[in-house]
Amino acid sequence: MKKTFKLIDLDCANCAAKMENAIKKIDGVTDASVSFMAQKMTIEADSAQFDGIMKQVVKVCKKVEPDCEIVL
């Protein structure tokens, strides 16, 4: 399943790259892309565990860039 989320206050391009790398490492995530320009994040992951994966995504993003908020 592929889903797109809006990001608020994603202020630095390097953070976007770091977030993307961190999300890709989460189990069950097949692909992820964080676009600094569009302030958007697209995650492709296993449908069955999607909610659980999203929780982890929020957690790793908070670690990299605490100011950035994911609109779920």
Add this chain to the structure above:
Amino acid sequence: MTRKQKKMFSRILIAFVVFIAALLLPAIWLPGPIPLISVGQDRNGCGGYALARWPIFLIPYLIIGWDILWKAARNIRNGQVFDENFLMCVATIGALIIGEYPEAVAVMLFYQVGELFQNVAVSRSRQSISALMDIRPDYANIQRDGQLVQVDPEEVAVEDVIVIKAGERVPLDGTVLEGTSALDTAALTGESLPRDVGVGDEVISGCVNLSGLLHVKVSKPFGQSTVARILDLVENSSEKKAQAEHFITKFARYYTPIVVFAALALAVVPSLTTGQWGTWVPRALNFLVVSCPCALVISIPLSFFGGIGGASKQGILVKGSNYLEALAQVGVVVFDKTGTLTQGEFAVTAVHPEGIGEGELLELAALAEQFSTHPISKSIVAAWGGTPDQGRAAEVEEVAGHGVRAVIDGRQVLAGNRKLMDRENISVALDHDHPGTVIHVAVEGKYAGHLVIADRPKATSAQALRELKAAGVRETVMLTGDAQGAAQAVAQELGLDQFYAQLLPADKVERVEALLQEKKPRETLVFVGDGINDAPVLSRADIGVAMGALGSDAAIEAADIVLMDDDLLKLPVAVRIASQTLSIVRQNVVFALGVKLLVLALSAAGRANMWAAVFADVGVSVLAILNASRMLKAK
């Protein structure tokens, strides 16, 4: 500026004022010595104790830098060590410790100014790109209980009737039931000439209704309408990243740690051998400031984003940065003939009568062919221009694969191909080798001449091919299912380098594969088609370009780059935008890395102060962003 940016701006102003005050402040005398915050000083010839400078400068430092310190601490706790906040903290705290108080504050101030500027520049360009793509309709007018109400386009169902007033944007795709108007398609196609629509015509969402009132029956829900699909496509284009972007994120991952360790080495190794800590530590601190890769990481996606935005303004949709990158290296362009280089419509291109008048020949042929629905027959009737009178033609008989036999005004008329003439034993004076289809006409058993019917090249095709050559395309190739003669004529007229005729759809894929083998290693192959029947070829080529996509879902789906209208001249424009984007990307990489390496070298040699280092960080970022934003005006 956003609220956040305004707040930052006032913080910078306050810090700046306090900083100037701290610089100008005369010595503050203390009644006695206080450990750490007092310094012994000469006061009018006798000893006294003055307030040390560091608590004074600490005030502006904290005003301007508290959030950086806080973020650095928080990020270290989260395991993110080498981020720019941390680096700025180490550099400025280091400066404070070695007694360079004004420098520490100034560097922090300068850094924050740069960050703010960078922030504003990025959000400005982001906004202007979004504005380029602002074709989303806000509402649809719908009749409810006899009244016109505004609803969200997403709520409108298929088969509903919507009303579009002059000046409004068409919210959904549909068919006109009532009214006539002119539509401005510029936002979708870049084409400035309005398109006239009347009852029965299709209208496409995203266009602007210029003059009349239109009642339109909706044919697709909003999610599948042209405008929603285009927006979706452009917004997702940043997902497909170019190699340059991948390179730079990878580079950033190694660059920062390497520079940080180099700084550490620079601080420790020479100091241990020479003992001059005071010389080497400040030099090492400069390294830390320069180590942030942000200039690169921001400006490269921004350049691509700008290129994609600029292209979409011209009616060229690019589905990803990678395609823009590939398009900049285009070497071979392969065209489908019908509908791409040519209009895809048959027209009479020549009339050669024998023994009768030109008009009479056309008239006889048109009257004989009037009942046929074949495109060739239609083109003859269209060329004649009159309204065929059914009463004048009798005993009309279609001879399958040959032509038509009819009695016109009492005369026996034959119209058809060579085979028909042979069958009826009518001698054709010359064996004409015309590009296109030849329709021979005979009257009362006597040859009366022939008509040549061909698919005309588009008016702009030849110019587009010339411009492609000028933009660096090495070879142009045409593929067609048409006969050799017709293909050759078009290829010569337009100046194509190669053509392959009489190809079946499957042969086209094979041809493209062969051409892919032949091309040079660092160039790409573009296939241009109209998106109908050529999806396999579009996906096989390095870049598939579909044109005339307005209203054709299949084309938008199959292609990597979509030209919204039928104008082939958009292709050289796309190539130019791609090359320009790539050259800006290269400029930014070279410039940013060049300045950073230069400042690193100068710092190691003790020739650059912290000001230069901050310039190499935020100053370079800002310049690179400004350079990237030039793409927004690409033509």
